[in-house]
Structures are given as C-alpha cells and as structure tokens.
Amino acid sequence: MKLDVITLDAGKAGSVELSDDIFxxxxxxxxxxxxxxxWQLSRRQAGTHRAKERAEIARTGKKFGRQKGGGSARHGSRRAPIxxxxxxxxxxxxxxxxxxxxxxxxxxxxxHAxxxxxxxxSLIVLDEARLDAPKTAALKAQFAKLGLTSALIIDGETLDENFALAARNIPHVDVLPAQGLNVYDVLRRDTLVLTKSAVEKINERFAAKESA
Known part of the structure; x- marks a missing residue:
C-alpha cells in the first residue's frame, strides 16, 4: 500500500510504500x-504487595486464657488471624x-495493531521528526495543523532531542524510538505517526524475525 508523506508543517513530501504483510x-x-x-501490562505489575503471616507477627505465643471455664472458645495465641x-x-x-x-x-x-x-x-507518515529548538508551543501549533490531539510518534533508531523535549509537555502525545514500538502504546493513542526512518526500521525488524 502507498501512503503520502507529509512534513510537520502539513506540506507534502512524496510518498512511501508500506508492506501489505505488515500494514x-x-x-x-x-x-x-x-x-x-x-502480556505487556502483566509484566509491568510490581508484585511487591505483601502481608505478614501468623509466624511473622511480633506477639507473644503464650496461651492467654484457660482451656476450659473461660466462657469463650479455646485459643493458644494472639497471633492467630481471627x-x-x-x-x-x-x-x-x-x-x-x-x-x-x-x-x-x-x-x-x-x-495487527x-x-x-x-x-x-489513523496512520500518518512524516518526513522527519526534527526541530531546531525545543519549543513546545511551536510543536503544538504544528500538531494542530496535522489534526493531532492523541498520537504515538515513532522515529528511527534515535530520537531528535529537541523534538522529544518539546513533545513531552504535550498531553496525550508519546514519542518513542523504533525499537520501542509496541501493541499497547499503538492502541492507546488515536493516531499513529511514523517517520520514514521508522518505516525502514519496522521493515528491518520484521524481516529479521521472519529470517530467524
């Protein structure tokens, strides 16, 4: 499938061929x-919740009442769960x-994602995700031209520092390198934005998996 490539200023920058086996x-x-x-969310759970069991309670284990005649049930320790x-x-x-x-x-x-x-x-291909300066207001205005309010932006092997700094203050916008592409983040945002470098890395990623 073929998709138009656009710039951050909503201009045209040619087109790119996307693999039908992937997209x-x-x-x-x-x-x-x-x-x-x-699977992703289960791996994020800390699993550090813990409660003390009977043997870990710092209380005397001495029998606190008579075996019979006390008018209540028999108990041997105040550390019991009851x-x-x-x-x-x-x-x-x-x-x-x-x-x-x-x-x-x-x-x-x-x-499938x-x-x-x-x-x-809901897929947009950008020419590149780069800025001359980390200006959040300027980037937000460019996103408005593209109609982006909730987006996951995937770049190539590394992120442009200025772009990442400017985008991190914009709500509902995530920026990840190509190796960070995952199902959960793709689905949780309305629009997926890929740079041309990201498309190349995605193709390489699946080509390597199929040859393995």
Missing part, C-alpha cells in the same frame, strides 16, 4: 491484540505477575 493484513484479530496487551493485629491468613506474597507469550504471537499482534491503524486511516 494491510486484513481482518484485525481482537483476540491477539488482547493477549498482547495483557484476632485484630494477628497474622493474615493466605495473604498476598511478593511474586511476579508476568505471563508468557510466544514471540511469533507478539510479532503477529504488532502487525499496525494494520488496524492503517485500515482506519
């Missing part, structure tokens, strides 16, 4: 996208929430 798969599979997003201040029964433990997802499924999900943006006309 025009056809029917987008929501199940693959869901699995990829779940008492206020006692240990937590089956409480949370430090663990990893990460799940597994095969590399081929991850790659296919990313293709890219295809979903291309299929809904």
């Amino acid at each position: 025009a798969i056809g029917e987008v599979r929501a199940d693959l996208l869901q699995r990829a997003v779940k 008492f206020v201040g006692g240990g937590k029964a089956h409480g949370p433990k430090v663990r990893s929430h990460a799940t597994e997802l095969p590399k081929k499924v991850r790659a296919l999900a990313l293709k 890219l295809s979903s943006k291309a299929g809904s006309s």
